[in-house]
Amino acid sequence: MIGTSEPWQPTQHGPTAQAQAQAQATQDGQTASAITLLTLGGTIFMAQDSEGGHAVPDAAAGERLRGTHMDGVDLTSREIANVSSSDVRPRHLREVLEHARRAVDEGADGVVLTHGTDTLEETAFVLNRYWDREAPLVVTGAMRPASAPGADGPANLRDAVATAAAPSARGWGVLVVFDGHVHLADQATKASSRSVSAFASSPSGPFAKVDEGDLHLLHRPFDRVARVAQAESVPPNRFPAVPILTAGLDEDLTLLDHVPARSIAGLVIAGVGMGHVSPAAMPRLRRLLDAGTPVVVATRIASGGTSTYHYAYPGSEVDLLDAGALMAGFLPPAQARLLLQVLLADDAGPDQIRESFEAYAS
Numbered sequence: 001m002i003g004t005s006e007p008w009q010p011t012q013h014g015p016t017a018q019a020q021a022q023a024q025a026t027q028d029g030q031t032a033s034a035i036t037l038l039t040l041g042g043t044i045f046m047a048q049d050s051e052g053g054h055a056v057p058d059a060a061a062g063e064r065l066r067g068t069h070m071d072g073v074d075l076t077s078r079e080i081a082n083v084s085s086s087d088v089r090p091r092h093l094r095e096v097l098e099h100a101r102r103a104v105d106e107g108a109d110g111v112v113l114t115h116g117t118d119t120l121e122e123t124a125f126v127l128n129r130y131w132d133r134e135a136p137l138v139v140t141g142a143m144r145p146a147s148a149p150g151a152d153g154p155a156n157l158r159d160a161v162a163t164a165a166a167p168s169a170r171g172w173g174v175l176v177v178f179d180g181h182v183h184l185a186d187q188a189t190k191a192s193s194r195s196v197s198a199f200a201s202s203p204s205g206p207f208a209k210v211d212e213g214d215l216h217l218l219h220r221p222f223d224r225v226a227r228v229a230q231a232e233s234v235p236p237n238r239f240p241a242v243p244i245l246t247a248g249l250d251e252d253l254t255l256l257d258h259v260p261a262r263s264i265a266g267l268v269i270a271g272v273g274m275g276h277v278s279p280a281a282m283p284r285l286r287r288l289l290d291a292g293t294p295v296v297v298a299t300r301i302a303s304g305g306t307s308t309y310h311y312a313y314p315g316s317e318v319d320l321l322d323a324g325a326l327m328a329g330f331l332p333p334a335q336a337r338l339l340l341q342v343l344l345a346d347d348a349g350p351d352q353i354r355e356s357f358e359a360y361a362s
Contacts, residue, residue, distance in 0.1 A: 032074045033165035035110050036103035037066060037157075038096055040123075041082035042116025044142035044153035052148070057082045061146035065114075065153060070161055072213075076103075085116025085141075088123060090235040097130055097234050104135045110164025114157070117141045117198055120176065121188045125335045126235060128174040128185035129228045129342045136169040139185075140177045143196045152179070152196045159210040166215045172207070181206040184221055186360075189302075189332060202303050203330050228346055239341035240265035244333050246300060247271045252280040261291035266340045269297045269325075270333040275306030279314035282323065289324040294344075294353055298328035298336040305330035308361060326353070329360030 039045065045065065047058035059082065066077040080095050081088075100111040115123055124139045131137050140160035142153035160177040163169050174185035179197040184207050191200040201207065208215040241264045245253055253269075267288060271277055275297040277285070285295055297320050299306050306327040312318040317327060328336035336357075343353050 032072055033110075034074045034076075034108045035112060035161050035164050036100070036108045037075055037077040037112045037114070037161075038099055039066065039077065039079045039082065039114045040085075040088060040092055040096070040116070042085050042114060042120075042141045043145055044114050044116075044140070044156070045082055046145040047147040048145050055145040055147075057084070058146065065146065065157060068154065068157060070158060073161055073165060075161065076108075083116075085119040085123075088115070088119055090126075090239060091237055093123060093126055094234045094237075096127065100131075100137055101133060101232070104133045108135065110136045110138065110169070112157070112160045112164050113137065113139045115139050115141050117143060117190060121185075121190055121199070122334055122338055124174050124176050124185035124188055126338050126342065129339070130233050130235065131174050132231055132233075134170050136164050136166075136172065137174045138164045138169070138177050139174065143194070143198050150196075155180075162210055162213045163208075163215060168208070168215045168217060172221065175207070177210065180210050182208040182210065182215060186331075186335070202332075203305070228342060230346070233346070235342070236345045239338075240344045242266040242268060242337050242341050242344070244268045244270055244337055246333075247277045247281070248300075250278075252278050253284050256284040256288065261288055261293055264293060265344050266294040266296070268328070268333055268337045268340065269295065270300040271297045271306070272300065274304070274310055275299050275317045275320065275327055276311065277315045277320070282315055282319065285320070285325065286323050294340060294350070295320075295325040296328050296336050296340055296357060297325050298331060298333040300333065306361070326357045327361050328357060331357075331360045 041057050045057060045061050046055040047061050048055045078099060081092055096113055103111055120139055120141055138160045140156045142156055144151045146153055156178055159180060163175060163177050163182055176183040176188040176199055178199040183199055183201045187201040187204060188199055189202055190198055192198045204219060206218055207221060208217045247269055289295055306329055307317050308327055343356055
């Protein structure tokens with residue numbers, strides 16, 4: 001069931017503005033691209049204090065960006081929230097999906113979503129599990145507040161709109177656009193907490209560059225994988241409890257001794273190397289697995305992913321697989337957690353969960 005919200009009401013770029021834009025485009029011999037802008041806030045809609053720090057959400061900054069004019073584009077906008085990305089919840093994503101689907105069904109060529117960068121990659125990953133339209137859903141944001149010198153939000157928004165309107169972006173699901181590059185949602189990761197070139201793609205690099213208002217494809221991706229099958233599905237109001245524990249030197253996951261097996265829906269381990277834990281952690285993980293709690297092992301390493309066959313010592317990936325754990329492949333721990341949560345929320349069985357993660361395995 002789609003989450004409740006007020007009826008679809010475009011803001012200042014309503015039917016009159018749309019008609020004017022289309023008329024102007026017709027006079028110019030072009031057809032205007034219809035793009036819907038949805039906003040969740042983030043740094044792109046924040047302003048700093050007089051000393052250049054302490055950025056907070058700012059309604060005026062949001063209004064200015066939502067009012068951006070772009071030649072050849074009929075832009076309509078709707079604010080869903082103006083919050084930091086640490087405050088984004090599944091209910092916000094339900095609203096995003098509701099309005100984005102409706103916009104496309106009513107004729108929009110694509111949808112752009114603004115979002116804070118801290119959890120932007122996670123929102124993009126979750127939305128990609130549910131986005132079931134050919135039109136692109138493009139997520140963007142900014143590293144510098146709107147009031148800062150050299151604010152990167154306007155350029156990122158312009159590039160995101162160009163991507164949403166590009167025919168070559170259709171069919172690839174949810175995309176992340178940042179600093180002139182286009183990333184697939186399943187590969188996008190925040191690689192810097194400070195640089196305006198904040199996002200990278202692993203393992204394949206950016207999908208495309210934004211070039212003169214169009215896309216220059218850098219490679220052709222494989223087909224999308226692990227999307228929730230049911231049409232019009234949406235995230236639950238809250239995801240099942242799936243914590244992430246990090247393996248490391250002298251870490252035997254003793255916290256699990258105090259966690260009743262039924263108190264969590266699943267577990268993700270940020271393993272060392274290709275997805276390893278200490279031998280002493282194995283009895284604790286077997287206890288969970290024997291109780292029917294799915295355990296997914298990712299790696300805390302930035303690139304390379306997990307393996308399924310390189311090592312067979314106690315606590316290695318082969319030992320974990322033999323115990324019934326799953327390997328996350330090239331998915332980072334945060335995305336592995338979200339995939340497991342989405343699958344559990346959809347009442348997926350063990351076979352479907354295994355097949356979903358095998359799509360990312362190496």
